[in-house]
Amino acid sequence: MIATRVLAAARTFAPRSRSFVPRPGLPRAILGAIIGFALGIGLAAELKAEPGQLLALAYLFGLAGFLLGVGAFRFWLTWAVGREIDVAEEHAAHGRAGEWQRYFRFTTDHKVIGVQYLVTAFVLFFTAGTAAMFMRFELAQPGIATNKELYNTIMSTHGAMMITVALVSIIGGLGNYLVPIMIGARDMAFPKANALSYWMLPLAILLVAINPLLGGFDSGWTAYPPLSQQANLGQQAYLMAFVTVGVSSILSAINFLVTVFRMRAPGMSLMRMPIFVWALTVTAALALIATSVVAAAFTMLLFDRILGTAFFRASRGGDVILFQHLFWFYSHPAVYIMALPGLGAILEVVPVFARKPLFAYPLAVLSFISIGVMSFMVWAHHMFVSGMAEFFHIPIMLTTELISVPTGIVFLSALGTIWLGRIQFKVPMLWVFGFIWAFLIGGITGVFLADVPTDIALSDTAFVVAHFHYTIVGGTIFGLFAGTYYWFPKITGRMYNERLGRLHFWWFTLAFNATFIPMFWLGIEGMRRRVADYPAEFGTVNLFISIAAFNIALSVGVFAFNMIRSWKTGPLAESNPWQAQTLEWQIASPPPIQNFDEIPTVTATPYQYGSPRPAAADGSSAS
């Protein structure tokens, strides 16, 4: 029965008559990947390559085959050989509204791509969460219940996947969908490149997911050599996948920046843009500038593994700590790439449900920019005990402490908006409150890690794990949930279930705090991170944490159920159920393919709440 339906669905990708090559789309992409994969292996066999080199060739050819198969290069190749592009076909690549197949094709409509990113990110989130459940199962009691090798691999995979979710979910998902609409454009600047950015991800994610089959990797997502040089082939899978995600995000960043700087509606000056758009703009700038550095570091590491180079081999003159500098030079800005979109989503939601203008909007914009700039000056706080040059510690301590000043402005803006407001506690607003608490804890505990004397005691302990979960879950994931609920009616045209949403929020928030607050204590008491076992005296607390963590997973199940059911059969939503003022709420839910019938003219920031009420917003002027 299911098989019949799947076959019928697959047949819609079937070839046109007289050709036996399927039309571009996911099925053909899989075919292309298999062919490329085989070609890569064949070539490797010809060259008598070692396993690592074989994996690299197989993956590169497989990725190329996948992208060719999905049709990513169709228009560019046509252009390259000087032929005319069929304009009708190019427009058709936007997909037809209501046709589900467009989500499985190389569709250039930013709204489709946004949904593709969002769904992919959530699936990855659930997978990585399952990995965490395995970890918490092992850590529920002292002793080794499962297997140390498997634990290290699952731990590393959990990190790698969650980092990816945090990097792409908001900017790739919500950002792609909403930014063009929020600035009054019909699409991103480069719709084809946008689709390419998305389609680079599935194979990379698959590669990370199967790394246990390749022997796993036990270095954590940080992949420090020399451990990562001697680790199994799964290590290489991770490195290659991460570089792929990096290239995808650079391409995406270029798209965002050109879109925001060049395609705003008349009247929308930079200081009239929604704060969410500003957050994503700074995020894109960070991604553009920083990502190549980690790509270089991972490439050097890969070369050390498969081409015999000596960048990080101490015995041959290489520098082990150099890797850490290069890695963190990207990875610290990366945490802002992860957090800023969440902060932006939160600040976008709070005025709507406090019914008050965003407090200190220009200062909030300035603080996002400052965070972005300063994020390049603090990386070595991840290396205080690494053995790096002594003179570095004090300047980095200063810059790290200083970055908390612009970060604090986010709280000023959120609290200032809430204060004296007329708060509606709809589900998105619940997530705002949860964020404020969680990100605050993350920020305060960050100061303990910024201060070198206390960092010496806390580095590499469970305290660090708790800190970054508070900042990333508190910032990114709470922001992602706030944004997903908030924009759900716009994207799907239906309303989610408020009761289930509240259940999800409370269950998740209580479980999340119960999981990670005790971890701060564990770190201070001396429990390390990245260990599968610990001294017996930590057993009770760890058991408590594990039980709380299982609850996180269950609450996310409620979320998934709510989303899926509401999308299929939820009550129809109006264009502006929240009476919000940004441009996306002035068009239908879901939006028509061209977004706007007429591009609006903008006259103020979208935060003109308060008496006297401005004239009701209509399509031709956002007040």
Place this chain on the structure above:
Amino acid sequence: MSPRRHLLTAGAVWVVLSVLGIVVVAGLQIIPVIASREAAIENSAFVLLTAVSVPVLMLVVVGLAYAALRFRAPGASVAGSADGMADGTIDGPPIHGHRGFQAAWLAISLLMVLGLFAYGAVGLVEIRGAQAADFEVQVEAEQWAWHYAYANGVRSTELHVPVDRRVHLVIKSDDVIHSFWVPAFGVKQDAVPGHPTQIYVTATHAGTFPGMCAELCGLGHTGMTTTVVVADQAAVDAWLSNQPKPSAKPSPKPSPEASGS
């Protein structure tokens, strides 16, 4: 209630909670076991940071709680309402910002941060201290055990150091990155292949303390622990002279039975 009253009420609650919190924190010892000069300095830093965090935490918590209680739109918490905002939703006042408040927030946070930095910098310099030492040990990390080489040629898997003396540890690794950590000493430093590192520490209490590897180093990372014994100089000297000396041509890695005490 006027905005001023709201501010004063919330402000009063904030002051009370902050003072209470600071009083509680000031009496705490945060690092569980303090057995060195360095750990004592770190504990002071912990207490200060925690005390400073209290008013910051309370500001946000009181703000949120007060707002949730006092600034709710009437009828807003009706369960089951699924259709967006109610008709006739009323807005709050059109306040876009407040120059004075923003400036004060910026100034205060900047000063706090600079103050914390100054304290931390001084603390770090104190912890590192002078380069001179009374007692030196080479710490060798390998997957997955710790070995110690003493000045008189003794090798052991236990670290013995004299109390109240400045000890110099030179930390090395030949395979992967490890990290030498003794929580009670408040010292932690990575062992990096190709790049010896060092720790200076002055133990202030005699006793036996656990040490462990604090940088993921492979399968055996979890079990890579060690023992640190602090005793007076005479006892340490006696222990050293009782250890079996390695032969004239010492093997690089003697078996544990031969070098343990």
Place this chain on the structure above:
Amino acid sequence: MTTHVAIGAHDEDAAAAASNMLLAVKLAILSEVMLFGALFAAYFVIRGESPGWPPPGHLERPELVLPGLNTLLLVTSSVTMQLAVRAARAGNRSRILRWLGLTLLLGGIFIVIQAYEFSTNGFGLDAGTFGSTFYILTGFHGAHVLAGAILIAIVANRTRLGLFSAEHHTSLEGTSYYWHFVDVVWIFLFSSLYVL
């Protein structure tokens, strides 16, 4: 039907689309600058920590003749590329083709000389830190030159087919930015790897 297709901007206005594309090229180059920046940083750090350069036990350094010639070739090719851009602005198809062709030729010779130099160097990627840093930098650069050459060939072909105008020659202009960037990287490479 117009033969101009906006590769990129989904925008009615062709001039805006062109300007968007050129901004995109500049941003992409910024990202590439960071890539080479990281590689150069690694080189200088490793070299700075080495007891001598080349490190003890390594063969002599590559000679300067061929790389010096390569520098001349690339710098000249930037000049010819810019002349091609000027020809495009004047709308002169045959001149564009001439200068593009020369640029392509110079780039091609560069690649051949590089390949030759690599084969006669006497050390490979696996020759310790010297080989590692040398080949990753020149290798990445060479790959960029190759990509640039392909781009130039594509643009030349499209010129031959009459697909450009004095107002609209975005891909030529974008390619020129890229090519100049590749040239500048070479100058840094030449100075750091060969001369210093």
